Amino acid sequence: MKNLKVENLSKIYQDGKKELKILDNLSFDFSDFNSTAILGRSGIGKSTLLHLLGGLDKPTSGSVIFDETDISKFDNQKISEFRGANIGFVFQFHHLLPEFSAVENVAMPLLISNVNKEEAYDKARQVLDSFGLNTRFEHRPSQLSGGEQQRVALARAIVSAPSVLLADEPTGNLDSENAQDVTNMLKILPKEADTRVIVVTHSEELAYSMEKVLFMTPGGHLEEVSK
Secondary structure: OOOEEEEEEEEEEEEOOEEEEEEEEEEEEHHHOOEEEEEOOOOOOHHHHHHHHOOOOOOOEEEEEEOOEEHHHOOHHHHHHHHHHHEEEEOOOOOOOOOOOHHHHHHHHHHHOOOOHHHHHHHHHHHHHHOOOOOOOOOOHHHOOHHHHHHHHHHHHHOOOOOEEEEEOOOOOOOHHHHHHHHHHHHHHHHHHOOEEEEEOOOHHHHOOOOEEEEEEOOOEEEEEOO
C-alpha cells in the first residue's frame, strides 16, 4: 500500500473578520494501519481532514504526503489527475447520477480515465457482482433501495482500484442491516483490493471494525483509542 501522512497540517477559515481554526498543526502517519476510523463530535474537523487527505481542499499550511510527494502543492489539474488515479470517495449521501444505471454510474470513473467502454462496463459489472448487485445492473438509483444505492456508490469508488478509500459517514443514512453490509465491505477492502481505508464516522460499530480507531479533539488533533 502507498504511504499517507500529514505534517504540521493546519486549516483556517475566515468568518468575516474572525478566524476559525479547524486543524492546528496536526501531524499523523496513516501508513501504519490498513484501515483507520476517526470518531469525534460534529463540527470538530473530521470531514475537513478527509477533504485535505483526498485533495478536495488545500491546507492553510503544512503538508499532505502521499508516497513521499506533497500533494498539497499540486495545481488544480495535477490534483484532479492525482485523485482520479489514487483516491476513492464515499459519502453519507451516495451522489449517484440519477439518469444513469448502476453499471453506468460505476463505469463513469473508468470512462473519464479513457478506459474503453467495453472494458469499463465489464469491470463495473464485476465489482457490482462482488457486492451482490448482479440483478441491479440496469436499475437507476431511484429504483434501488438506500442500501443498494450506497453499495453502488462504494463500487464506483473502488472500480479504479484506488490506493486510498476515504469514506465520510458511509453508513450514516442507512438502517442497521444495510449499515452492517457496508461495514463488512469496508472491513475487507484492504485485504481484497489492497486499498487503504480511512473512515470518518459517528458509528462505533463501524469504527471498531477498522484496524485502528482515532478520536479527534478540538484543534483537529488525533488520539488513539484502545479497542
